[in-house]
Amino acid sequence: MKTARGFFKPLAIGAPAPWRELPARVERMIHFVPPHLEKVRAKVGEIAPTVDVILANLEDAIPADAKGAALAGTIAMSREVDFKALGVGLWVRINCLNSPWHLDEVATLVEKAGDRIDVIMVPKVEGPWDIFYIDQLLASLEAKHGVTRPILLHAILETAEGVMNVEQIAGASPRMQGVSLGPADLAASRAMKTTRVGGGHPGYRVIEDPHTDGLPRASVQQDLWHYTFAKMVDACAAHGIKPFYGPFGAIDDPVACEQQFRNAFLMGCAGAWSLHPSQIAIAKTVFSPDPAEVAFARRILEAMPDGSGVAMIDGKMQDDATWKQAKVMVDCARQIAAKDAEYAALYGF
Numbered sequence: 001m002k003t004a005r006g007f008f009k010p011l012a013i014g015a016p017a018p019w020r021e022l023p024a025r026v027e028r029m030i031h032f033v034p035p036h037l038e039k040v041r042a043k044v045g046e047i048a049p050t051v052d053v054i055l056a057n058l059e060d061a062i063p064a065d066a067k068g069a070a071l072a073g074t075i076a077m078s079r080e081v082d083f084k085a086l087g088v089g090l091w092v093r094i095n096c097l098n099s100p101w102h103l104d105e106v107a108t109l110v111e112k113a114g115d116r117i118d119v120i121m122v123p124k125v126e127g128p129w130d131i132f133y134i135d136q137l138l139a140s141l142e143a144k145h146g147v148t149r150p151i152l153l154h155a156i157l158e159t160a161e162g163v164m165n166v167e168q169i170a171g172a173s174p175r176m177q178g179v180s181l182g183p184a185d186l187a188a189s190r191a192m193k194t195t196r197v198g199g200g201h202p203g204y205r206v207i208e209d210p211h212t213d214g215l216p217r218a219s220v221q222q223d224l225w226h227y228t229f230a231k232m233v234d235a236c237a238a239h240g241i242k243p244f245y246g247p248f249g250a251i252d253d254p255v256a257c258e259q260q261f262r263n264a265f266l267m268g269c270a271g272a273w274s275l276h277p278s279q280i281a282i283a284k285t286v287f288s289p290d291p292a293e294v295a296f297a298r299r300i301l302e303a304m305p306d307g308s309g310v311a312m313i314d315g316k317m318q319d320d321a322t323w324k325q326a327k328v329m330v331d332c333a334r335q336i337a338a339k340d341a342e343y344a345a346l347y348g349f
């Protein structure tokens with residue numbers, strides 16, 4: 001591991017100094033766009049003002065013979081829409097590091113759009129060595145092309161080995177912005193017997209003991225992802241980066257999508273992926289704290305102006321710990337309100 005002083009040194013002569021703090025950005029939904037499809041790309045200008053992040057996807061879901069077109073489409077998209085002026089992040093998901101495509105992709109992206117891309121999402125990250133590699137590569141390319149703002153890195157947690165190493169992945173570089181759970185590849189990597197992309201499974205449940213009178217036994221679905229998810233959230237929180245829920249593949253089940261996103265929000269996630277336009281509004285509602293809860297949190301902060309002592313509000317005990325919970329909620333709401341006029345009005349900021 002690097003020394004404390006070495007951690008924040010640029011990795012190439014002429015590369016920009018690494019971020020010491022993550023830029024404060026609202027990232028409730030990472031909206032996936034297939035950039036090789038001109039018809040979809042043409043609509044990005046319309047969709048962008050409704051999302052926090054547009055992600056150009058180069059990896060899975062893009063056919064092998066369309067990888068070049070997707071890369072060219074990404075560069076075109078970065079020029080066609082002024083994402084910065086809209087306050088919208090521009091991310092790119094590259095192909096994985098053992099693929100034949102990633103090297104040309106990273107080189108082209110930094111050369112042609114290095115000052116416009118905020119985050120590169122790296123799939124199938126297995127351990128910190130993957131981050132060290134891409135960190136060095138980016139620094140060399142940023143130096144070469146005079147990029148002045150370091151591109152951040154986001155890892156997808158989607159292999160058993162990655163889950164084993166998630167703590168080291170989260171802390172591998174000052175470029176690390178966050179980690180997303182990738183339940184589809186992770187299921188395959190673990191040989192889980194499911195064909196779903198995220199969410200629950202009707203077969204994974206607990207059942208109550210038999211009744212002596214023979215009445216039917218109650219049984220409920222359990223969360224297949226809880227262990228991995230909690231491990232990922234703790235790793236991210238400990239390293240001061242953001243956890244995200246990844247894809248929810250049942251586009252035709254908005255109710256289950258909302259539940260999955262809500263579980264992620266409650267567990268500490270900043271956002272989730274939207275694969276289809278219909279999932280944008282779901283993510284926006286879920287990852288914006290509820291106005292009534294924000295109002296209650298503000299009462300806690302007002303009741304304990306210096307954050308210490310004890311208070312009672314509506315029959316509930318408040319102390320230093322609940323003050324901190326309230327601060328998390330109010331800070332999140334303030335950040336959203338600064339970007340989103342609709343929520344500024346709902347929160348009364």
Ligand SMILES: CCC(=O)SCCNC(=O)CCNC(=O)[C@H](O)C(C)(C)COP(=O)(O)OP(=O)(O)OC[C@H]1O[C@@H](n2cnc3c(N)ncnc32)[C@H](O)[C@@H]1OP(=O)(O)O
Nearest residue numbers: 032033034040043047057060061184185197247275276277
């Ligand atoms: C599983 C693990 C992973 O790696 S998940 C990440 C990889 N997958 C993706 O990125 C998928 C992204 N989404 C898509 O490609 C499409 O939404 C899929 C799922 C194929 C569905 O498309 P389609 O059958 O056209 O849906 P639809 O007819 O309901 O579409 C209605 C209109 O919306 C458009 N649309 C669709 N998806 C997007 C999108 N992601 N971004 C922007 N626009 C989108 C469609 O083109 C369609 O437009 P129009 O009404 O025909 O003008």
Ligand SMILES: O=CC(=O)O
Nearest residue numbers: 158182183184185
């Ligand atoms: O890339 C995402 C996944 O679930 O796999």
Ligand SMILES: [Mg+2]
Nearest residue numbers: 060158182185
């Ligand atoms: Mg995947």
